Amino acid sequence: MTDMQDAIIIGGGPVGSFAALILSKLGKKVTVFEDHPNIGSPAHCAGHISIHSLKTLGLYPLPKKIVENEFSQANFYSHTGFSFPVNLSKPVTCAVNRELFDKHIFLKAKDAGACFHLNSRVQSLLVENGFIRGVKVSQINESDKIFKAKIVLDAEGISSRLLKQTDLKPLDSKHLVYAVQAEVENLENMQSDRVHVYFGQAYAPGFYAWLIPKLDGTAKIGLATNKGNPNNFLDKLMFDHPKASKYLSHAKVRKKEFHSITLGGPIPKSVLNGFMVLGDAASQVKPTTGGGIIFGLRSSIIAAKIANLAINNNDVSENFLKLYQEGCIKAFSFDFNTMLRFRHFLNSLSDNKLDKILRFCNKIGLNKTIQNVDEIDMQGRTLIKTISKPAVSVTLFYLFITYLTTNTLNLD
């Protein structure tokens, strides 16, 4: 058994490290356990993030070597290859190198005083008198050790192995999509000033595919799907898609990673006595795009502040920690609910309907109307802000009619 800590954090991903940073800055003794020997590796993620949100979190500008590209444009393709282009007035998103991004947050947390143990897998939670009081950790070439703390924060990511040892309901596997993410080089005629998004049951059923060019001429491509093998769909995208194949059919794939994405919205309950769940483990991921970095980081600020108060008040009961859950609901539930509905709507559309919608958006000039949007994470609020613009309300009306004909009349 080792020294009592204020907080133990399970997982040195961006969310665990960010929570460690904030708690350490608040003067707490924090220990983070990370299973892998290196922070940020293997990287399984496209690292496409909103600049506005990073600024809000105090993380932008990032050191230059972390940022692979910045984007003010995106092309959305239907299965026919029809492209709806969106051109915003300034760069709104960036692609980051996920390994370097995770290391950047880790180093900040270490500088603030957090202690990291790499190659250290938390095997189980230590429960005493109905409270989670610590963890059992296995480290290479050593016998398992118990570490105790006043509070344990679970940022173990999507696997939710430890969460499943508790009474909390883990994320629902029926909302998982299976993803592949690849690094490619030798692209032809690449438009590297924009992100490319490909819809279509033939290429990414239940989600979409992406191509994110980097300034060095290489790119990240990937997709997620709710059925079949993502690797087969990736081949199809690269070789058969009417537009993507023009860039990708001779591309060389350098590296591939496989991982899941949760699209079901946050788990209903994320606290127990002495225990809080955050990040992908709590399914704090946008159901529309699968982006989990920003919501995970935002939630970790709320979690760290409540954990700090709980430790100061000597009350880590579930009843007190509920403030974290309530804080997240207050901050994000409108946006999550809007995004969940939109995901449900997208999944109900046939490829032909999606093609029609993209053509409609193009025809009425939706692109020009949304030129000044820079908040792309809080999608419910962005919708409310833009709803008074004629092209947005006409599009919504069109979507509503499409929704009705898809879900009740089924006229396709």
Ligand SMILES: Cc1cc2nc3c(=O)[nH]c(=O)nc-3n(C[C@H](O)[C@H](O)[C@H](O)COP(=O)(O)OP(=O)(O)OC[C@H]3O[C@@H](n4cnc5c(N)ncnc54)[C@H](O)[C@@H]3O)c2cc1C
């Ligand atoms: C293909 C793909 C593309 C994506 N693209 C984007 C994107 O463009 N933008 C975006 O915002 N999001 C994206 N995401 C989602 C994003 O990657 C996650 O939301 C984000 O990584 C969540 O961070 P986290 O810290 O909660 O979990 P993770 O990053 O998964 O970190 C969890 C950490 O916990 C460690 N761990 C797990 N169990 C234990 C244990 N028992 N003991 C010790 N350590 C443990 C793991 O090794 C890992 O390092 C993508 C996801 C995928 C799969």
